[in-house]
Amino acid sequence: MRIPNRVRNRTPLALAVAAAAFLGSACAEQAPQDVLAPEGWYAEKADDLWNLVFPIAVVIFFIVQALLIYALVRFRHRPGREAQQFHGNTKLEVVLTAIPALILAGIAVPTVRTVFELTNEPTENVLNVTVKAHRFWWEYQYPDLGLVTANELHIPTGQPVRVRLEGIPTDRVDSTAQVIHAFWVPRLAGKQDVVPGRVNYITLEADEPGIYAGQCTEFCGLGHAEMRLRVIAHDPEAFDEWARDLAEPASAPTDSLAREGERLFNEGQFPNGPPCVACHAVDATYEAGNEPQQAGPNLADFANRDTFAAAIFENTEENLAPWLRDPNAVKEGARMPALGLSEDQIRALIAYLQTLE
């Protein structure tokens, strides 16, 4: 079949437009977890390897597909055409085996080098953080500072953060075996599993202050999709200030509703469960050797957090009320029980939570 010239001439243009649209829409949108936009040395090292290998893969892709299309067009059946009856070509086959092997060897060297480089423990100016993964939220301990917080990890910029991923063997809610989770903040580092009974390490670093999105990437059950996290990077001074604030106990609530909330938090008798304090603490400090063991996230400075419930809800009264009423109704798999709170109790608890700063 003959293609009219007019159409044929436009084909490359149409293809180019399509390709540009494809790439454009891939990059233009805001993608906070884009792995191709690293924001620190550890993520950049991985990205460097990608920038080496991906172009090679693209070139090979085009060569092979071009050869395939050429062969199909050039050797298509036409009257009088005879297939050439050859069985192989040893020289060509050896060459075509050697070339990919050499390319792969070329990729292997920097890969192995980077693997070891990223495993090296940073020695200077390190902030240590211990991450414990729960169904379905994150606990962060700062052993050097004696502080604990949850879901939103604060770090200083320009400083390697050595993350100890400590796999707790037993779930603190029901004493069953804890499951595997994976800690991932794509713009700062690759992911690493948190395996019950084992300890893994990764190092991450943020160049600039900002909020970096991440989430659990090892399937962990009902709440897996909603086990998100944030890393908030501050200038070193701002980070120190944040840490001082966190260590400071919240001042006692003054208005009566919040005081009632505090009472409910610590002593409330609810139809379906114990008071909040059974699982949540509001003091962020701890002594070495006496790490916190609460079943739920630490709530110190809760009022200063942007999000709650593993970074899936904005921290607003409108979002807190349904959460306290029945956590499972808004986050499937949440392990906080619906305590059977009255609407007054919910209001009081929210008022109290807003004083935690």
Next chain:
Amino acid sequence: MASAAVPRRGMFARPTAKTGVWGWVTTVDHKKIGIMYGVTAFVFFILGGLEALAIRTQLAAPNQETLSADVYNQFFTMHGLTMIFLVVMPMGTALMNYFIPLMIGARDVAFPRLNALSYWVFLFGGLFLYSSFFLGGAPDGGWFGYAPLSTELPGPGMTFYAVGLQILGVASIAGAVNFIVTIINMRAPGMTFMRLPVFIWMTLVTSFLLLFALPVIAVALFQLMFDRVYEANFFNPAAGGDPLLWQHLFWLFGHPEVYIMILPAMGIVSDILPTFARKPIFGYAAIVFAGIAIGFMGWGVWAHHMFTSGLGPVANSAFALSTMFIAVPTGIKIFNWLGTLWGGDIRFTTPLLFAVGFVAMFVIGGLSGVTHSIVPHDAQQHDTYYVVAHFHYVLFGGAIFGIFAGLYYWWPKVFGRLLSEGLGKLHFWLMIIGFNLAFGPMHIYGLQGMPRRIYTYPDGMGWNFWNLVSTIGAFAIALSVLVFLGNVIVSRRRGEIAGADPWDGRTLEWSIPSPPPEYNFAEIPIVKRRDDWWYTKYTETPEGVPTPVHTGGVDVDDEDEDPGRHIHLPDPSYFPIVAAAGLPVTGYGVIYENPVLIAAGLVVTLLGLFGWVLEPSAEEGH
């Protein structure tokens, strides 16, 4: 039906029906068993596809509520299990069953009743797994079933997983043994190993992989079953168990499993391309040895599924290297397929289109596979949609396209009528476009950080547009499958009569009538060279141009009487289905922790095997 001459052995008179329901239930004919495998696998293909459509509907936009997390988790788990264990593997088995004997010049497989047992165990295992939807919930811990999540998930789902996969494993091991013995022992005279069609070679490699890989997963599944049902602690870290033990066992099976799924498709393509390019395969020895090399190297790459588990830099580097270098034999195959097309006289039939589609898509999956081997970046790609894109390019763009190529290619041999070329081409184009729309964008939103196995995602992550495109692509694939179904229905009645050799084929199956008689070959062929049937039809001029032989070719449709009436074939038997029927009963016994049911199932299986042993494979005197 039963005649007085049939002796009675213990429980049953020997079945004699060759047609009707009982003919199928008691058959030991590899061709009927192959058809049953194919039909069953296709039904599961529809089910797994419907699960995929539900998943894609849920993910079409952010914050959707079509599926709850609970149902979503069951669907993605069952989608994976279905497509792997109930579609790609048994579709391969269907084609192997039907065509191993035809391509090596044999009258049946080595163990016809074992073959029937494989099928019935597979069918019952699949039904057992699917019955979980009605009995408290399907498996919901992923096809990979990582412990301790798989030991902790409530409900019977993951127990169905642990028991169901063990049952399916029995079917695959029995099938593998059967195919290995058949290929080694039952080749026609002169059919030396280096004259075997490539599909047969890849079947042999696949069968060895199955034989060695399935016991590994069987051990892991047995441990998982004990952890779940009998409070063992193989994977419970609080009691000294180790979650990584599961991962090592699972992937030591799981990676060879990938090659178990792809090698048969590579074999199919390696036989289709020469047929329609009308020239011999380029570098037969290289393509065979590359397949064998993949079979061996496939055992040394499992930990690349565990690069983020914390194995340490030495292990990660070692497995990065092995993973990179398994690309070498894979590359050899791709170059050889190109070489096969090169200089050919290419006929654009539907089987050729699917085979070419396989090559084109598999290249993409292979290249993204190489990008997984750069460990530090794999830590970014791992468990994102980038990986989902990769393995669908390998297992759908690869294995499923290869299987459809095989179905279109061999359909006329099995049913005597060709599938419609027009509908076939429509099927191909719809499927390859839908496939690329569905899975191509997954590369993008995977690299934009979208993890796998999440039932929902928030707005503002940059994932919305391409997820919608993926969903549209998924429905286009579904449409293409409907076109295939329509093609099957139309062609059963009105398809062009195929004759023995509609494609001017190269291998022995085209030398006998379509559909083949029960005994396959009236006379066992004597094989003189590779592509023997082609060279029976053509000689080459000194310039290498094929010239039809006027005296050599036999017009096989021209038989005036039944030449096979004196050929002894194995007789039908009730015992394979009886022995198979006990296994799911035992399985339900484990699910419900009911020792009586466990014992009852074992008794049924044992009685079935007992009757089997006492029964000769063929009755005398007919």
